[in-house]
Amino acid sequence: MEVQVCLAIPGQIVEFVEGHPHLASVEVSGVRRKVNIDLLREEGLALSDWVLIHVGFAMSKISREHAEEQIQLLTMLGEESEAVRELEGYQFG
Amino acid sequence: MKYVDEFRDAGLIRQAAAEIRRLARPDKHYRLMEVCGGHTHAIYRFALEDVLPDNIDLIHGPGCPVCVLPMGRVDDGLSLAADPKVILTAFGDMMRVPGRNGSPLEHKARGADIRMVYSPLDALKLAQKYPDREVIFFAIGFETTAPSTALTLRQARALGVRNFSVFCNHVTIIPAIRAILDSPDMRIEGFIGPGHVSTVIGCRPYEFICRDYGKPLVTSGFEPLDVLQSIIMILRQLAAGEARVENQYARVVQWEGNIPALKAMAEVFELRPYFEWRGLGFISQSALRLRDSYADWDAERRFAVPGIRVTDPKAAQCGEVLKGVLKPHECKLFGKECTPELPVGALMVSSEGACAAHYNYALRKTAAATVHA
Numbered sequence: 001m002e003v004q005v006c007l008a009i010p011g012q013i014v015e016f017v018e019g020h021p022h023l024a025s026v027e028v029s030g031v032r033r034k035v036n037i038d039l040l041r042e043e044g045l046a047l048s049d050w051v052l053i054h055v056g057f058a059m060s061k062i063s064r065e066h067a068e069e070q071i072q073l074l075t076m077l078g079e080e081s082e083a084v085r086e087l088e089g090y091q092f093g
Numbered sequence: 094m095k096y097v098d099e100f101r102d103a104g105l106i107r108q109a110a111a112e113i114r115r116l117a118r119p120d121k122h123y124r125l126m127e128v129c130g131g132h133t134h135a136i137y138r139f140a141l142e143d144v145l146p147d148n149i150d151l152i153h154g155p156g157c158p159v160c161v162l163p164m165g166r167v168d169d170g171l172s173l174a175a176d177p178k179v180i181l182t183a184f185g186d187m188m189r190v191p192g193r194n195g196s197p198l199e200h201k202a203r204g205a206d207i208r209m210v211y212s213p214l215d216a217l218k219l220a221q222k223y224p225d226r227e228v229i230f231f232a233i234g235f236e237t238t239a240p241s242t243a244l245t246l247r248q249a250r251a252l253g254v255r256n257f258s259v260f261c262n263h264v265t266i267i268p269a270i271r272a273i274l275d276s277p278d279m280r281i282e283g284f285i286g287p288g289h290v291s292t293v294i295g296c297r298p299y300e301f302i303c304r305d306y307g308k309p310l311v312t313s314g315f316e317p318l319d320v321l322q323s324i325i326m327i328l329r330q331l332a333a334g335e336a337r338v339e340n341q342y343a344r345v346v347q348w349e350g351n352i353p354a355l356k357a358m359a360e361v362f363e364l365r366p367y368f369e370w371r372g373l374g375f376i377s378q379s380a381l382r383l384r385d386s387y388a389d390w391d392a393e394r395r396f397a398v399p400g401i402r403v404t405d406p407k408a409a410q411c412g413e414v415l416k417g418v419l420k421p422h423e424c425k426l427f428g429k430e431c432t433p434e435l436p437v438g439a440l441m442v443s444s445e446g447a448c449a450a451h452y453n454y455a456l457r458k459t460a461a462a463t464v465h466a
Contacts, residue, residue, distance in 0.1 A: 055238055
């Protein structure tokens with residue numbers, strides 16, 4: 001089963017990428033990948049912030065509590081491993 | 094309420110369900126539409142309809158991008174992959190969508206170079222990796238994914254990647270809601286508004302639904318409790334004779350939306366005069382195409398796209414299901430000619446579609462009944 005188009009993946013910002021202002025490393029369930037952060041740069045992002053990721057792009061900044069809820073939601077939907085696989089699938093960073 | 098006990102906040106779910114029963118007047122019948130396919134998926138997965146009183150029906154709306162894409166557009170996209178120079182890329186949920194001569198996955202098995210990507214940026218990266226090939230991204234989705242395509246195109250232009258292009262099938266949610274509201278057999282009392290689409294477009298674009306049509310809309314999160322709270326908020330408005338946009342998902346959705354995303358979309362895309370939706374027909378100004386300034390990255394301008402039209406079989410009653418006139422199982426084809434394995438109509442195509450969700454849920458219920466028998 002594929003990850004549903006509407007369900008976003010929560011990730012925590014663990015590193016900004018020097019020389020690549022579009023990108024940041026996020027971590028989800030121990031998996032690290034680079035995602036595009038252009039949509040949140042105006043709002044401002046800091047290390048340890050949580051974001052919702054959608055097709056390789058951080059779409060919104062969320063609280064840690066909501067990130068936990070979202071992970072739980074994916075688990076309840078049986079889609080947590082698919083979400084991690086999607087993150088692992090990002091090859092662009 | 095079998096599944097309720099599985100929730101971590103079962104007590105809150107029960108309280109919410111009790112409040113819904115208190116608010117729903119027994120002499121009234123409520124039809125509430127959840128617009129987004131993600132909500133449809135969650136509603137069936139958590140069997141939320143079992144928690145609701147009999148006089149509340151959830152109508153599963155048009156927000157499943159795979160479902161509303163006409164088969165002709167799938168065939169158009171696949172025709173691009175017939176050129177051996179082309180690498181056609183698409184999200185995973187497109188790979189099984191049937192065209193007249195099979196799905197992208199089947200075309201791939203027959204030798205077409207079709208690859209699944211998780212992000213449009215991966216398609217762009219492929220183009221950089223294979224400069225002697227033409228990499229086309231089969232873009233689908235509502236405003237949740239359209240900004241990602243826009244930013245990828247912006248990057249392609251900035252980097253001067255000329256062998257990358259987009260076959261654009263992005264659609265916009267507002268005209269589809271309007272088409273449903275304008276339909277003569279429409280009978281919906283209120284809307285559970287999309288979650289992640291609203292993170293992009295914000296809440297303001299929904300105001301016409303309340304102002305001009307007198308229907309409440311509440312943007313909602315995806316957890317079981319979110320959906321039930323949104324239903325409570327709608328019922329409270331209906332009880333008070335109000336129609337407003339409310340934001341239940343304020344922990345993610347900002348009233349004004351995501352301005353950089355809207356700017357990127359406006360820079361790269363313009364509205365098509367009209368676009369066909371499976372199950373709803375042609376809707377004016379309901380889809381996006383690339384602006385002239387991005388013509389060099391527009392697959393429809395760079396390659397010959399045949400413009401195939403495949404009409405849905407007349408027997409399929411997708412339109413009636415979308416508008417809430419029929420429930421999925423009331424369609425003549427449901428579960429017989431039309432199943433998730435061999436979908437005839439749009440709503441059976443993806444698990445976010447109303448009919449596929451209903452079909453899988455019914456199967457699960459039957460299986461559970463057998464196990465417990």
